Amino acid sequence: MLDYAGLEALAAVLREGSFDRAARKLHVTPSAISQRVKQLEERVGQVLVLRGQPCTGTDAGRRLVLHVEQVALLENELRRHNPELVPEGQVARPTLKLAVNADSLNSWFIDAMSGFTSTGNELLDISIDDQDHTAKRIKEGDVMAAVTASSSHITGCNTWPLGRMRYVAAASPDFGARYFADGVSKEAMAIAPVLTYDRKDGMQDKWLQQQGLASRTAPPRHWLPSAHAFVRACEASVGWGMHPTVLIQRYLDAGTLVELRPDTDMVVDLYWAHARNAQAGLERLTQCVIAAARNWLDPLPAAGE
Numbered sequence: 001m002l003d004y005a006g007l008e009a010l011a012a013v014l015r016e017g018s019f020d021r022a023a024r025k026l027h028v029t030p031s032a033i034s035q036r037v038k039q040l041e042e043r044v045g046q047v048l049v050l051r052g053q054p055c056t057g058t059d060a061g062r063r064l065v066l067h068v069e070q071v072a073l074l075e076n077e078l079r080r081h082n083p084e085l086v087p088e089g090q091v092a093r094p095t096l097k098l099a100v101n102a103d104s105l106n107s108w109f110i111d112a113m114s115g116f117t118s119t120g121n122e123l124l125d126i127s128i129d130d131q132d133h134t135a136k137r138i139k140e141g142d143v144m145a146a147v148t149a150s151s152s153h154i155t156g157c158n159t160w161p162l163g164r165m166r167y168v169a170a171a172s173p174d175f176g177a178r179y180f181a182d183g184v185s186k187e188a189m190a191i192a193p194v195l196t197y198d199r200k201d202g203m204q205d206k207w208l209q210q211q212g213l214a215s216r217t218a219p220p221r222h223w224l225p226s227a228h229a230f231v232r233a234c235e236a237s238v239g240w241g242m243h244p245t246v247l248i249q250r251y252l253d254a255g256t257l258v259e260l261r262p263d264t265d266m267v268v269d270l271y272w273a274h275a276r277n278a279q280a281g282l283e284r285l286t287q288c289v290i291a292a293a294r295n296w297l298d299p300l301p302a303a304g305e
Contacts, residue, residue: 006040017054163297
């Protein structure tokens with residue numbers, strides 16, 4: 001039998017990032033938190049917390065926290081359907097840790113959150129990550145579910161198709177006049193500043209490769225980790241970038257952004273993946289995610305198309 005008092009302390013330390021903040025969260029002393037975590041580590045025979053600023057979890061620590069979060073989710077569902085078995089106040093509001101790519105979070109995923117939270121008491125802890133990397137977050141036990149670009153089987157997970165997000169290379173008319181007066185060429189792209197969300201964002205480079213516009217010398221690059229600022233900076237002629245049409249269609253219609261090369265869009269197929277052993281607790285969230293994606297994204301092609 002696992003020590004759930006120790007698991008609660010471990011989860012609080014990793015969620016809050018320190019023993020002091022975990023103690024305040026659980027209304028106990030820091031020494032009590034430290035003792036509970038130490039006893040849990042002794043019981044399982046390995047280190048669970050990497051002490052630092054902030055404290056982080058080992059692989060085993062993260063997986064134990066994910067387990068206790070799943071238990072909390074199941075107990076909450078039990079109280080929802082059979083309140084006489086679990087009286088009010090004996091089950092804390094569960095927090096679901098999710099990973100979502102920035103473009104989804106800034107568009108359709110908010111509708112999924114709204115639908116989910118309007119009919120339940122669960123809380124959401126969402127981290128932003130590139131869609132090509134979120135599957136790894138589930139495998140490592142960092143999150144319970146994620147929006148991912150991976151259609152392949154993820155060990156221990158169920159995967160649901162969501163839809164296709166379409167991206168176009170765009171810039172402001174002034175930026176185009178400044179750098180592409182003689183056309184969008186390899187030479188022009190080598191000196192035109194490009195906007196990049198973060199070090200995991202390879203969308204712009206993929207488009208350059210696909211269009212035969214990549215040169216040996218990397219173009220000058222702005223790093224801008226904000227979806228809203230990314231669009232605004234492009235509109236303000238700071239650089240060019242790849243944008244999902246669900247976020248910039250009104251700018252394209254207004255002419256404040258223009259495609260660099262029409263009909264050269266790229267698509268990203270998105271999927272929803274969650275830990276299989278949490279399926280019962282995540283069923284309602286999954287339905288909300290699928291419904292929201294259906295209203296925003298292009299449908300995925302049928303198999304074989």
